Amino acid sequence: MGPHPAVADVRRAVREALADIGEGRLVLAACSGGADSLALAAALGFVAPRRGLRAGLLSVDHGLQPGSAARATEVAALAPALGLGFGEVLTVTVGTAGGPEAAARDARYQALAAAADRLGADAVLLGHTRDDQAETVLLGLARGSGLRSLSGMAPAAGRYRRPLLDLPRNVTVAACRALELAFWDDPHNADPRYTRVRVRSRVLPVLEQELGPGVAEALARTSKLARDDADALDEWAGTVFRDCALSDTGGQVTLAVQGLERAPGAVRRRVLRRAAIAAGAPSGALSAAHVLAVERLITHWHGQKALDLPGGLAAVRRYGTLILAISPIA
Numbered sequence: 001m002g003p004h005p006a007v008a009d010v011r012r013a014v015r016e017a018l019a020d021i022g023e024g025r026l027v028l029a030a031c032s033g034g035a036d037s038l039a040l041a042a043a044l045g046f047v048a049p050r051r052g053l054r055a056g057l058l059s060v061d062h063g064l065q066p067g068s069a070a071r072a073t074e075v076a077a078l079a080p081a082l083g084l085g086f087g088e089v090l091t092v093t094v095g096t097a098g099g100p101e102a103a104a105r106d107a108r109y110q111a112l113a114a115a116a117d118r119l120g121a122d123a124v125l126l127g128h129t130r131d132d133q134a135e136t137v138l139l140g141l142a143r144g145s146g147l148r149s150l151s152g153m154a155p156a157a158g159r160y161r162r163p164l165l166d167l168p169r170n171v172t173v174a175a176c177r178a179l180e181l182a183f184w185d186d187p188h189n190a191d192p193r194y195t196r197v198r199v200r201s202r203v204l205p206v207l208e209q210e211l212g213p214g215v216a217e218a219l220a221r222t223s224k225l226a227r228d229d230a231d232a233l234d235e236w237a238g239t240v241f242r243d244c245a246l247s248d249t250g251g252q253v254t255l256a257v258q259g260l261e262r263a264p265g266a267v268r269r270r271v272l273r274r275a276a277i278a279a280g281a282p283s284g285a286l287s288a289a290h291v292l293a294v295e296r297l298i299t300h301w302h303g304q305k306a307l308d309l310p311g312g313l314a315a316v317r318r319y320g321t322l323i324l325a326i327s328p329i330a
């Protein structure tokens, strides 16, 4: 008898995500003990030896909940039974920047990256599922974000891979049950103070009920289309940026207005964003509203004065050029 279909699905997803990793290389699973990352770690433990890969498990102790250290230790200790070479606990100190969720995530990614470097791993696997992707897209939509944000989480970004991004959450739960793996239900995942939890437990069920089943799947599909489109527009913007850039020295970028006028708005705004960042604007602080304001120096020109942007940057139109520079512009 073959494996349970859910187990087979998760293993296939992991096998496919590791297709380009060479024999003898090390792959790590980031595992919180929840159903998603536990099913992921078990699949890695199954696939790795058959592919001639080395594999390990990392469990992060955020130190935010009572008993978190003991749980991280327990999860790490599962490694041998899951077929993984080793399990390690990474203890982090969570700051406050950006709110508790963002701070925990930052600390987690930093610790995972440092461990991957130290251990010489080629990839770190994360257990995000299709439902996580749907929630991310919906949150982006509600914020009124652009295509890049609607494209959600990338299946592969740097050393991180998300093999389960096409699988619904109930598959990981079914896989854990079939393998008799006891998973942990994070109480945070049911805490309605978190926006994401409300999207998961209230918003998506209403959408499914009112619009019909398959909403999560459709949102995940949207994210893939959006990612492709965003990639194409970024590439186009790269070409226009190169064509328009009269000078690009750290701290100052000068663009030819004519080239910007000719470009479609979607491309122009991407070029302007890129130029502002190249000139020194912090990308996190540069909003769509800032970019739109700079765009008006191109599309609605009537002799405006210099415009202030984050990071002490100023944008000014002078003769046929747009100058983005750390102010004051000489």
Ligand SMILES: Nc1ncnc2c1ncn2[C@@H]1O[C@H](COP(=O)(O)OP(=O)(O)OP(=O)(O)O)[C@@H](O)[C@H]1O
Pocket (backbone or CB within 6 Å): 029, 030, 031, 032, 033, 034, 035, 036, 037, 038, 058, 059, 060, 061, 062, 108, 125, 126, 127, 128, 132, 186, 189
């Ligand atoms: N404490 C942790 N230790 C190691 N990896 C983690 C930890 N928390 C999250 N991750 C990784 O990040 C992914 C996404 O985390 P998130 O908090 O969104 O999920 P989760 O609710 O913990 O899900 P699950 O544990 O069921 O995968 C997890 O699937 C896992 O790969």
